[in-house]
Amino acid sequence: MPASPSSLIALLSATPAGLCPDLTVGLPAALAAVPDPRARRGIRHRLTVVLTAAVCAVVAGNRSYTAIGEWVADLPADSAALLGIDTDRRPSEAMIRRLLQALDPDLLAAAIGTWLATRIPTPAPGTRRAIAVDGKTLRGSRTRDSPARHVLAAADQHAGIVLASTDVDTKTNASW
Numbered sequence: 001m002p003a004s005p006s007s008l009i010a011l012l013s014a015t016p017a018g019l020c021p022d023l024t025v026g027l028p029a030a031l032a033a034v035p036d037p038r039a040r041r042g043i044r045h046r047l048t049v050v051l052t053a054a055v056c057a058v059v060a061g062n063r064s065y066t067a068i069g070e071w072v073a074d075l076p077a078d079s080a081a082l083l084g085i086d087t088d089r090r091p092s093e094a095m096i097r098r099l100l101q102a103l104d105p106d107l108l109a110a111a112i113g114t115w116l117a118t119r120i121p122t123p124a125p126g127t128r129r130a131i132a133v134d135g136k137t138l139r140g141s142r143t144r145d146s147p148a149r150h151v152l153a154a155a156d157q158h159a160g161i162v163l164a165s166t167d168v169d170t171k172t173n174a175s176w
Helices: 006-013 027-031 047-059 065-074 077-083 093-102 105-117
Strands: 131-137 150-156 161-168
Touching (some): 105 161
Antiparallel strands (some): 131 150, 150 161
8 A cells, every 4th residue: 555544543533523624635636536437327426525535534544344434424514525525415335335346446546645645744954764665465365366465665764654565476585
């Protein structure tokens, strides 16, 4: 994934409504780059609205489709309006699940990563930017037919944000 949401979760948790308006600035514009996999007929919720709500729900600590759907359903009316959600007709859990499963995960990750890159604080004058590179095996990614996924990530040490990550073929400690 392109970013570690821990600092964002702390910010959202401190907000009584569960949503900080300043946090979502630019997010819908970044998510507009993701193509909508749905047919034009019958669309009730704009793609950017549903994706923005889903991203905010995940950043707030919700990890399942059910939890994301409940987060959207429980949003106060003013917070829902900030996200562009019609307070009288909110996206259902089933609709959110189907939409997220139909999206290209790489395009979604790239769009969210682009938005997060604009949120990285600039280092203090006179300091250097430290980037750490580390590899991880993703827990729970192994199936009967495929081995566990290995990911190589680069993280900004000052901001605590993953700048980029990519799948690698095998786990290794070889020098490049």
